[in-house]
Amino acid sequence: MTSAPPPAREDRDQRERDGGLGTAALALGLLAVGTCWLGWPGLVLGLLGVVVGFIGSRRAFHDRHRSGAMSLSGFVLSLIGLIVGAWLVVPGLLGIGTFGEGLTLDECMAQAQGQQEERMCASQHLDEYRARYGDPGGTGG
Template sequence: MTSAPPPARQDRDQRDPRERDGGLGTAALALGLVAAGTGLTAALWAGMDWLGWVALVLGLVGLVVGFIGSRRAFHDPQRSGGMSLGGFVLALVGLIVGAWLVVPGLLGIGTFGEGLTLDECMAQAQGQQEERMCASQHLDEYRARFGDPGGTGG
């Protein structure tokens, strides 16, 4: 009595290239989508400036993962680096938008509050980033009222 031979196991190198990706393409694409989405959400909605930090961090991680996945695909013809490259580009968008939102607040620069007095500017400020912009633009008036913020105080 003859039986059918068992199905041949696929060698690890003969599998579908997407299965050999190790998840880098999927991870890069997911990180890039979330980074770009949170960055654009923060840019479009007032009061959501904290999402700029999320976009900045996820964009940085997505860039690294996307770069590694794309580099591995470049050196291995059996791999497809499309998802890694797409994740890299989206993560770059998220990183740029996140930096565009975060850096002015860190440096105390921006256009918020131009043409207003310190009182008007502080009344319209919606968060620490805008308060720092007011203080930076009206530094002399701020120092006259509240003292030197960088001083030793003693």
């Protein structure tokens, strides 16, 4: 019985060179897409995956012995996770979300579950809020 010869040193070097960034980018991309509906996790993992995927794709572009397929697919998946995560997070950060839209100020405040949602209610119902509580930016004098 004869066994197959061990892989040549060049083949092992090739596999070692291709695996690192591509695998990391693909893993981050899959995690970003899987958690993007949660907001922050998709945003953070997407940002990391975009950076790692870009670096891996760029290296593969300049080295003909490298395959950039995993890096590129990780880059694309991470970009999707980043965009969806940002789409969910940014309105809350800027206070322009749709929480309380179509409700009166009282209904909105009753549904608010925190100070951020109360601020969103106040900004969406600014005229009614000012009529009831006065100008929040005024001197009060």
